[in-house]
Amino acid sequence: MILLSVFSCGKSLSLEEKQEFTKKGKEITQDSFKELSGKLMDQMSIGGPAQAIPFCNIQAIPITNQLSEKYNVLIKRTSDKIRNLTNHPTKREIEIISTYKNLLKKGKLLTSIVELDSDGLKHYYAPIVINSTCLVCHGKKGEQLTVKTDSIINSFYPNDNAIGYHEGDVRGIWSITFNN
Numbered sequence: 001m002i003l004l005s006v007f008s009c010g011k012s013l014s015l016e017e018k019q020e021f022t023k024k025g026k027e028i029t030q031d032s033f034k035e036l037s038g039k040l041m042d043q044m045s046i047g048g049p050a051q052a053i054p055f056c057n058i059q060a061i062p063i064t065n066q067l068s069e070k071y072n073v074l075i076k077r078t079s080d081k082i083r084n085l086t087n088h089p090t091k092r093e094i095e096i097i098s099t100y101k102n103l104l105k106k107g108k109l110l111t112s113i114v115e116l117d118s119d120g121l122k123h124y125y126a127p128i129v130i131n132s133t134c135l136v137c138h139g140k141k142g143e144q145l146t147v148k149t150d151s152i153i154n155s156f157y158p159n160d161n162a163i164g165y166h167e168g169d170v171r172g173i174w175s176i177t178f179n180n
């Protein structure tokens with residue numbers, strides 16, 4: 001027993017570390033959401049989805065990369081139904097997403113997760129939930145997502161999987177990897 005806890009010591013996070021990285025992760029994801037959705041909504045008000053989709057296509061990754069540099073972390077948004085192939089999930093990310101989906105089904109609260117991987121890197125995960133403003137580009141085709149918008153999306157993302165969502169659904173997760 002004693003030996004086991006000595007060995008696992010280097011491989012688990014203390015309560016203080018968990019709290020520290022939960023706080024950092026929350027700050028980073030809130031800032032990133034503000035940045036991305038703010039710019040997206042500006043484009044929407046200028047020219048609707050026809051303006052905002054190409055903008056996201058070109059700018060979403062550079063914006064996230066800039067924020068990654070600012071915070072010295074790796075910021076990623078991912079999903080089990082992706083639109084942008086650059087955002088494809090790892091095995092662990094898929095597991096986390098499915099955990100959140102199961103919690104939601106049971107009516108439980110979705111909270112962030114901080115953990116250490118086998119290489120000793122710290123990760124922060126938090127759910128991304130669909131709200132009404134997302135549906136014009138991620139909703140049900142022929143409803144909030146018009147046929148026209150869907151065809152614009154398909155011209156940029158021929159393998160798009162990220163439609164058919166309802167308000168409150170788990171769209172995916174924020175996945176932050178800390179460098180130290």
Ligand code: HEC
Pocket residue numbers: 037040044048049052053056057060061077078079081082083084085087128129130131133134135136137138162171172173
């Ligand atoms: C104007 C259309 C539009 C709206 C509105 C929109 N998105 Fe997206 N979304 C996109 C496009 C285009 C991409 C692919 C580019 C990227 O962001 O990497 C994307 C990608 C994503 C991704 C990354 C995973 C993936 O599938 O590539 C997440 C997560 C996401 N959207 C969540 C949301 C949420 C949550 C909302 C509402 C708060 C929202 N989106 C609103 C167009 C939109």
